[in-house]
Amino acid sequence: MSDHDGGLFDAPGERPDDEMQASPGNQAAGARAPLAVRMRPRVLDEVVGQDQLLAPGSPLRRLVEGTGAASVILYGPPGTGKTTLASLISTATGRRFEALSALSAGVKEVRAVIEIARRRILHGEQTVLFIDEVHRFSRTQQDALLAAVENRTVLLVAATTENPSFSVVAPLLSRSLILRLRPLDAAAIGELIDRAVGDPRGLDGQVALAPDAREHLVSLAAGDARRALTALEVAAETVVRPGEAGGDAGAVPVVDLPAVESSIDRAAVRYDRDGDQHYDVISAFIKAIRGSDVDAALHYLARMITAGEDPRFLARRLVIHASEDIGMADPSALQTATAAAHAVQMIGMPEAGLALAHATIHLATAPKSNGVVAALNAAMADVAKGRSGSVPAHLRDGHYAGATGLGNAVGYQYPHDTPDGIVAQQYAPDELVGVDYYQPTTHGFERELASRVPRLRRIVRGTR
Numbered sequence: 001m002s003d004h005d006g007g008l009f010d011a012p013g014e015r016p017d018d019e020m021q022a023s024p025g026n027q028a029a030g031a032r033a034p035l036a037v038r039m040r041p042r043v044l045d046e047v048v049g050q051d052q053l054l055a056p057g058s059p060l061r062r063l064v065e066g067t068g069a070a071s072v073i074l075y076g077p078p079g080t081g082k083t084t085l086a087s088l089i090s091t092a093t094g095r096r097f098e099a100l101s102a103l104s105a106g107v108k109e110v111r112a113v114i115e116i117a118r119r120r121i122l123h124g125e126q127t128v129l130f131i132d133e134v135h136r137f138s139r140t141q142q143d144a145l146l147a148a149v150e151n152r153t154v155l156l157v158a159a160t161t162e163n164p165s166f167s168v169v170a171p172l173l174s175r176s177l178i179l180r181l182r183p184l185d186a187a188a189i190g191e192l193i194d195r196a197v198g199d200p201r202g203l204d205g206q207v208a209l210a211p212d213a214r215e216h217l218v219s220l221a222a223g224d225a226r227r228a229l230t231a232l233e234v235a236a237e238t239v240v241r242p243g244e245a246g247g248d249a250g251a252v253p254v255v256d257l258p259a260v261e262s263s264i265d266r267a268a269v270r271y272d273r274d275g276d277q278h279y280d281v282i283s284a285f286i287k288a289i290r291g292s293d294v295d296a297a298l299h300y301l302a303r304m305i306t307a308g309e310d311p312r313f314l315a316r317r318l319v320i321h322a323s324e325d326i327g328m329a330d331p332s333a334l335q336t337a338t339a340a341a342h343a344v345q346m347i348g349m350p351e352a353g354l355a356l357a358h359a360t361i362h363l364a365t366a367p368k369s370n371g372v373v374a375a376l377n378a379a380m381a382d383v384a385k386g387r388s389g390s391v392p393a394h395l396r397d398g399h400y401a402g403a404t405g406l407g408n409a410v411g412y413q414y415p416h417d418t419p420d421g422i423v424a425q426q427y428a429p430d431e432l433v434g435v436d437y438y439q440p441t442t443h444g445f446e447r448e449l450a451s452r453v454p455r456l457r458r459i460v461r462g463t464r
Helices: 017-022 059-064 082-094 107-121 139-143 146-150 170-174 186-198 211-221 225-239 257-263 276-290 294-306 311-329 332-347 352-365 371-384 446-460
Strands: 071-075 096-101 127-132 154-160 176-180
Touching (some): 059 082, 059 176, 082 154, 096 107, 107 139, 107 154, 146 170, 186 225, 276 294, 276 352, 294 311, 311 446
């Protein structure tokens, strides 16, 4: 299914503009409309799963009841009710409703709607402007809304599946309420499925739903009501032959588990490679590797591959992670990650997915150390504080005329001239002599370094 988010139960790609424009509050969709459209809530009491936003006196409830005046940005996953709530807001106290999709509307269309709203104000009518997928509006398009929102020429209700903090301009954010809708829980999805089976707008009792099939539909939904109802509708069509629906007594077809399973090729992966889900999943992927949970890491990798994530992005993250969270605890981790990145470039998908999985397994099961990143951060912090100092004279470049006269490279001891290959010699600037940046752990290969590094420091600094 598409991640495009229309009404609470809009079927993917089936939200006609004329339906939204002409009568957003009219939920009596024709019998030919998808089940998800027919079952869209008509009144606030039919909305489920968003109790945290609809408590008495809450800003959203006041808007729906017609007593609120603030513009609002509804932010949440697909199928959680953003367009439905916009539709309910538009019906409050007879407000007029205009809808724009960021996929097709430009600045010209935005200004045209605002001009219509200005004329309506003269007749005492307020306009609700609903903008679907507002995160796809350019900055110019969003800026075109500012004056109308601030002056309340329109009551803006915008919907987005992305975190508006990343996708909506700050002036528009400051003029709007940001309300986050949650994925629907199992109880809410189950209630909506039961309603759709028995409601005259839905299947009208023409089928029965087996308990295990209901449970599978709830699980399949993953918090998305539209997905659940679309799956239910397809499954019902497989057990009801034309002309049999509403037939004689006792012969109500049963939607069982095989009917549901045969109707669904595979569960849609709820993942938006350009949006908030993108950041959540990649974050979970890296944290699972860091936490040495190889199975969770493979799960998130599979989700991203299935969703079409750029494999080069995944490879880059693995290369970074190999140094950031493993480092010298397993020096071969960086080699594996780099090899996987090379394989992605050389082979391409889908075969390169194996190399990504190979690297993921290696990194997740490797001993962990943040010694590399901690050492670099400590050194960078000193540089930022101005603790740089001059390069010691004996370390400076001596390969040019006059260098010796300046003292450059004079007195430098070549370590390979000694039996041990190491000499007592100052390498750090005077201000940083004796500063220890790298602190090996006792994990993996760093266990050996934990004893070797102090010995090297004592020799180099002449303190042994």
